[in-house]
Amino acid sequence: MARAEAIIDLGALDYNIKRLLSNTKAEGLAVVKADAYGHGLVPVAERALKAGAKWLGTALLEEAIALRDAGISAPIIAWLTPITDDFESAIRKKIDLAIPSLKHLEAVVKAGKSLGIPPRVHLEVDTGMSRGGALQDWNSLVTKAAELSNDGVLEVVGIWSHFARADEPDHSFNEEQLINFQTRVLEAKKVGVNPKLLHLSNSAATLTNSSSHFDLVRLGIAMYGLSPEVSAMGSSETLNLKPVMKLRARLHLVKEVPAGSQVGYGGTATTKTDTKLAVVAMGYADGVPRNANSTAGVLVSNKKAPIIGRVSMDQFVVEIGNDSIANAGDWAYLIGSEGGDGYTADAWAKACGTINYEIVTRIGPRVPRVFIN
Ligand SMILES: *Cc1c(COP(=O)(O)O)cnc(C)c1O
Numbered sequence: 001m002a003r004a005e006a007i008i009d010l011g012a013l014d015y016n017i018k019r020l021l022s023n024t025k026a027e028g029l030a031v032v033k034a035d036a037y038g039h040g041l042v043p044v045a046e047r048a049l050k051a052g053a054k055w056l057g058t059a060l061l062e063e064a065i066a067l068r069d070a071g072i073s074a075p076i077i078a079w080l081t082p083i084t085d086d087f088e089s090a091i092r093k094k095i096d097l098a099i100p101s102l103k104h105l106e107a108v109v110k111a112g113k114s115l116g117i118p119p120r121v122h123l124e125v126d127t128g129m130s131r132g133g134a135l136q137d138w139n140s141l142v143t144k145a146a147e148l149s150n151d152g153v154l155e156v157v158g159i160w161s162h163f164a165r166a167d168e169p170d171h172s173f174n175e176e177q178l179i180n181f182q183t184r185v186l187e188a189k190k191v192g193v194n195p196k197l198l199h200l201s202n203s204a205a206t207l208t209n210s211s212s213h214f215d216l217v218r219l220g221i222a223m224y225g226l227s228p229e230v231s232a233m234g235s236s237e238t239l240n241l242k243p244v245m246k247l248r249a250r251l252h253l254v255k256e257v258p259a260g261s262q263v264g265y266g267g268t269a270t271t272k273t274d275t276k277l278a279v280v281a282m283g284y285a286d287g288v289p290r291n292a293n294s295t296a297g298v299l300v301s302n303k304k305a306p307i308i309g310r311v312s313m314d315q316f317v318v319e320i321g322n323d324s325i326a327n328a329g330d331w332a333y334l335i336g337s338e339g340g341d342g343y344t345a346d347a348w349a350k351a352c353g354t355i356n357y358e359i360v361t362r363i364g365p366r367v368p369r370v371f372i373n
Contacts, residue, residue, distance in 0.1 A: 004249035004282045004367050007336075008039050010047045011373030012242035016225050019050035019240060020206055026213040029055035029077070029199070031220035035065060038287075038360040039224060039245055040369040042070045043092075046222065049074050057218055061085045061095065068093040075160075077122055079132070087111035091119045096157055100124040100133045102141055109153055122158035122197070123188070127180040130172065138184055139191075158197035158216070159185055166204035166212075167229035174205070178212050195329040204228035207239065226356045229344050243345065245360055246336035247280035247367075250317060251300065254328050262311025263317050269294070271308070276320050278305065280332050283314040287362035288334065289352040292316075296351035298332035299342035301325050305332070307351075314339040335359075 021028045035041050043069055045056050058064045058071070059080040067076055078090065090097055099105050099121045108266035112119040123145060126133035134141045144316045148154035153239035160176070161181050165171045181200055188194070191210045198214035201220035205212045221228050225236055225243035236243050256275060257263075271277075280298055284290045290311045297306035297318050305318040305326075320326050333342045345356040 002250075002368055002370075004247075004286060006038070006363055006367050007246040007248070008043070008369050008371050009244050009373050010043065010371055011046050011248070012082045012225055012244045013044060013223065014041075014051040014373075016223050016241050016244070017048055017053055017219065020144050020203075020217075020219055020222055022051050024206060024210065024217055025215045026199075026201075026215055026217045027055065028053040029057045029113070029216050029218045030223060031218050032067070032200075033057065033059035033220075034361045037224050037357065040364045040371065041066060042072075043369075043371050045070075045072055053219070055216060061090055061097075064095045065089060065093060068095065068125065068232070078152060079122075079124065083107040087119070088115055091115055091117050093288040094120070095271075096120045096122055098122050098124045098132070099141070099145075100126075102134075102144060104142060105141065105148070105154075107317040109148055113153055118153050118155045120155045120157045122160050122199075123156060123193070123195075125159065125181065125184045125344060127184065129162055129198075131162070131164075133161055139187060142188040143191050144191045149193070156193050156195045158195050158199060159188055160191070160197075160199040163200065163202060163205055163212075166202055166209070168232050169204065169208035170232075174209060174212070178209075181212075186315075202228070204233065207233065221357055224360065226345055226360070228354075235346065236344070243336060245345070245363075247334040247363065248331045249280050249286075249298075249334065251278045251326060251328050251330045251332055252326075253279040253283040254320070254326055256322075262309075265312060266310060269309040271319070271339075274322070276322055276324055277308065277317050278320045278324075278326055278332070279315050279317055279346045280334075281315055282367075283312045283316060285313045286367050287364045288316060289348075289354070289359075289362070291353070292348065292351045294351075296334075296343055296348045298334050299337045299340055300330060300332040302337075302340045304341075304343070335355065 030053040036044035199216035
C-alpha cells in the first residue's frame with residue numbers, strides 16, 4: 001500500500017469547469033502546465049475537454065508534445081518556448097505557439113518553411129506586466145506578421161496578453177491593461193492582422209471581470225478548485241469551487257514523549273507537556289515546504305494535529321496529543337479529509353508564506369496521483 005498519495009477528484013474538476021464556463025460566452029482553455037498544477041497532465045487534460053474546455057494551454061513545448069503523444073487532438077497553445085526549442089516538432093504536431101518577439105517569429109517561420117507548413121501562432125503583447133510579450137516592438141511584430149501571413153507562410157490564430165493584478169479585482173491597473181490590450185489589437189488590425197481569437201483572462205479575471213473575457217478564457221487555479229487570492233476574492237467555498245486535490249501520507253510511527261523534548265533538526269520546537277507525537281511519511285522532497293509553521297498540519301483520526309519542529313526531507317512530526325487513538329499505518333491528511341474539516345492548500349500556503357499555487361504545483365513525482373470519479 002502506498003506511503004503517500006495525491007487523490008485527484010476529476011468529478012470536482014468537471015464541476016469547476018462547468019461552473020466557470022457557465023459564467024461566460026467565451027470558450028474555455030484549460031491551463032495544464034506544470035503537470036496540471038501538480039494534478040496529473042494527461043488525465044486532467046482529457047477530463048477538462050470532456051467537461052467543456054475546447055482548448056488546452058501549457059507553458060512548455062514538452063508539455064504540449066506529451067499531450068499530443070497521449071493522443072489528444074484538441075487545439076493546444078504552448079507559451080513559454082525559448083527560440084532554441086524544437087519548433088519543427090511543434091508545427092508537425094499542430095501545436096500553436098505564442099510569439100512574444102520578432103526573434104521568436106523568425107525562428108518559428110523558419111521551421112515552418114522547412115516543413116512547408118505555415119505555423120499557427122498567437123501574438124503576445126505586453127500590456128503592463130513587463131514579463132512576456134512584445135512592448136516597444138509590437139508594431140514591427142504585427143507588421144512583419146501581416147507580411148508573412150500574406151506570403152502564406154504564417155497563420156495568426158490569436159492575439160493575447162496576461163493580467164498582472166487580476167486577483168485584485170478592484171485595482172485600476174486591470175482597466176489600464178484592458179484598454180492597452182484593445183489599443184494594441186486595433187494597431188494590429190490596422191496593418192491587416194485580424195485573428196479570430198483574442199484572449200486575456202486568467203481564472204481571477206474570468207471570475208470577476210466579464211469585459212475582459214473576449215473569445216477565450218484561460219482557466220488555471222480556479223479549475224483546480226482553488227481561489228486565486230483568498231483575501232481579495234474569498235475562499236474556494238465562497239467562490240463555489242471544489243478543491244480537486246487531497247493529499248495524504250501514512251503515519252510511520254506514533255510515540256509518547258516527555259514534556260521538554262526538543263523535536264526535529266535544530267530543536268526549533270519543544271513539547272510543552274508529556275504528549276504523543278506522530279511521524280508523517282512525507283517531507284520536503286515530496287513538496288511539503290520545509291518552512292511550514294505549526295499553523296499547518298494533518299488531520300488524523302478526525303482531529304487536527306499541528307506540525308511540531310522542522311519538516312525534514314522525507315518526514316515531519318506532528319503533535320497528536322495524549323488522547324489520540326491514531327496508530328502507525330493510519331492515513332494522515334495534509335490537504336482535505338474524508339468528510340471532516342481538514343487543512344486546505346490555503347492553510348498550508350499561509351503557514352509557509354506562499355500561495356496555494358506553489359503548494360499544489362510542488363507536490364513531487366515521488367507522490368503517486370490517484371484519480372477518482
Ligand atoms: C498560468 C497561466 C494562466 C492561468 O492562471 P491562473 O491564475 O492559474 O488562472 C493563464 N494564462 C497564462 C499565460 C498563464 O501562464
